[in-house]
Amino acid sequence: AQKITQTQPGMFVQEKEAVTLDCTYDTSDQSYGLFWYKQPSSGEMIFLIYQGSYDEQNATEGRYSLNFQKARKSANLVISASQLGDSAMYFCAMRGGNEKLTFGTGTRLTIIP
């Protein structure tokens, strides 16, 4: 069974600061993928970044980076230079050998001007 844990229900961050959203996971699969999705108030789910379990380097996509610590089973999302448009719900998710994408409970990020 797969499990994703996001322990921060909400976060407030000053504009232009960096923010780290926590995510830990649990799986017995050797191969798996980790994902982050953004859900703005409009409701759509937007893919942000992916990390494979065998990838040695942390994934980066523009202002997003994934701090992958395999031994700790953590996959934190780092957003650099936060912007007002970053205010949204953020979901960490994992896909294992059974192909299902399992989501965490999400973190609501609010960027303060």
Added chain:
Amino acid sequence: DARVTQTPRHKVTEMGQEVTMRCQPILGHNTVFWYRQTMMQGLELLAYFRNRAPLDDSGMPKDRFSAEMPDATLATLKIQPSEPRDSAVYFCASGLVGSFAGELFFGEGSRLTVL
């Protein structure tokens, strides 16, 4: 710009009525997922298909929910009869199997309200 299309975007219905939600996955994708999102339960996987075959629908209430893929361009989720507790946003997502790097692309969701 390829995208997953869901209809209807919004649906208000009365308890006991049948509800059908439709999804057009991205052309070429061979997996389709149905998720339900509520405040209390978050994102729950209801069912998923690979190459139109149902692989797992263990997250779906079997007595009232059914999911099908009559062809590669259409996935349906049906609730009969609907109940107020079915009120939620239902997302369809599609992707490519065989690659963990294959993210799922989500539709905009169908917001269902059962009175």
